[in-house]
Amino acid sequence: MIDWLDSLNARPGLSELGTRLESLPLNLEALKEHIGYTEDDSYQRNIIKKTEHYEMVAITWRAGQTTPIHDHVGSDCAFLIVEGTSTETIYETDENGRAVPSAVRDYAPGEVCAADEPDIHRISNDTKGDLINLHVYTPPLSGFGIYEAA
Numbered sequence: 007m008i009d010w011l012d013s014l015n016a017r018p019g020l021s022e023l024g025t026r027l028e029s030l031p032l033n034l035e036a037l038k039e040h041i042g043y044t045e046d047d048s049y050q051r052n053i054i055k056k057t058e059h060y061e062m063v064a065i066t067w068r069a070g071q072t073t074p075i076h077d078h079v080g081s082d083c084a085f086l087i088v089e090g091t092s093t094e095t096i097y098e099t100d101e102n103g104r105a106v107p108s109a110v111r112d113y114a115p116g117e118v119c120a121a122d123e124p125d126i127h128r129i130s131n132d133t134k135g136d137l138i139n140l141h142v143y144t145p146p147l148s149g150f151g152i153y154e155a156a
């Protein structure tokens with residue numbers, strides 16, 4: 007996967023990212039040796055590799071941890087659920103620019119979630135166990151909008 011990502015000089019598109027992540031052979035025990043968790047309300051970003059064309063990050067959540075409601079302005083994002091159940095809540099904005107939930111989906115290990123640049127979502131661990139997702143951003147995440155819930 008890293009060799010393929012290193013060969014990029016442009017966005018590959020979400021479909022290609024998703025296909026590559028779905029077929030990615032992964033050594034979970036080796037990955038766990040190089041990642042950590044926070045014990046507060048926040049998730050932990052464990053950067054694996056970042057170049058000018060992509061960023062690969064193992065993001066970990068303890069039970070009940072969540073991201074803010076956000077978008078990915080300037081980047082595509084696809085992630086593989088490595089361990090646990092990942093909950094994605096999709097939002098639309100109301101007339102005041104506040105986020106209103108429009109859909110919720112749970113993802114199991116081995117599934118891939120893809121977020122296009124304009125998508126607004128929140129990722130959470132709504133279970134009692136730990137959650138590990140392997141995210142790839144193309145290009146690297148350089149900024150994002152944070153939204154207030156309606």
